[in-house]
Amino acid sequence: xxxxxxxxxxxxxxxxxxxxxxxxxxxxxxxxxxxxxxxxxxxxxxxxxxxxxxxxxxxxxxxxxxxxxxxxxxxxxxxxxxxxxxxxxxxxxxxxxxxxxxxxxxxxxxxxxxxxxxxxxxxxxxxxxxxxxxxxxxxxxxxxxxxxxxxxxxxxxxxxxxxxxxxxxxxxxxxxxxxxxxxxxxxxxxxxxxxxxxxxxxxxxx
Numbered sequence: 001x002x003x004x005x006x007x008x009x010x011x012x013x014x015x016x017x018x019x020x021x022x023x024x025x026x027x028x029x030x031x032x033x034x035x036x037x038x039x040x041x042x043x044x045x046x047x048x049x050x051x052x053x054x055x056x057x058x059x060x061x062x063x064x065x066x067x068x069x070x071x072x073x074x075x076x077x078x079x080x081x082x083x084x085x086x087x088x089x090x091x092x093x094x095x096x097x098x099x100x101x102x103x104x105x106x107x108x109x110x111x112x113x114x115x116x117x118x119x120x121x122x123x124x125x126x127x128x129x130x131x132x133x134x135x136x137x138x139x140x141x142x143x144x145x146x147x148x149x150x151x152x153x154x155x156x157x158x159x160x161x162x163x164x165x166x167x168x169x170x171x172x173x174x175x176x177x178x179x180x181x182x183x184x185x186x187x188x189x190x191x192x193x194x195x196x197x198x199x200x201x202x203x204x205x206x
Contacts, residue, residue: 015203054071094153108128114174141182151188162192163192166189
């Protein structure tokens with residue numbers, strides 16, 4: 001099994017999960033600055049020219065949620081409940097909410113404060129972020145309310161939904177997301193940092 005990655009939010013979900021589950025894989029680092037995503041051999045695997053990508057025998061998968069589900073099935077992990085359709089529906093609700101609502105707005109702050117400095121793309125666009133802040137607070141309110149009395153996104157146990165929703169929000173402090181008022185979100189994110197695989201997800205040979 002090969003997992004193609006670079007240091008960004010979607011690959012983090014996958015490499016952290018693989019590490020957490022003890023999956024044996026070859027982690028192939030993509031040198032984005034030198035065109036690794038656009039290389040012809042990689043484009044053949046992932047026509048979106050994004051990461052992560054998983055190759056498991058004849059199977060080639062892109063999109064982090066699908067890859068994480070596959071890893072859980074391989075490991076027999078209930079982080080993706082392969083034998084429980086009703087639980088799959090609940091996880092799909094939150095994975096869809098993440099892609100449709102949470103990630104698009106949180107990702108703006110992540111991009112401006114984390115990605116742009118990493119690739120020397122200039123200072124954060126503060127006007128753009130202030131325009132996005134009401135939307136961020138709206139969806140943070142939804143998540144904060146949901147997490148009241150809960151330690152995880154679903155079923156009171158760790159699932160791939162936790163890794164998906166946390167992947168960009170975990171940078172909330174350095175990305176000026178101002179989530180202090182959403183105490184349930186902060187407590188949830190801080191609790192995930194106690195997982196060794198989440199706190200230190202990246203392969204050693206990065």
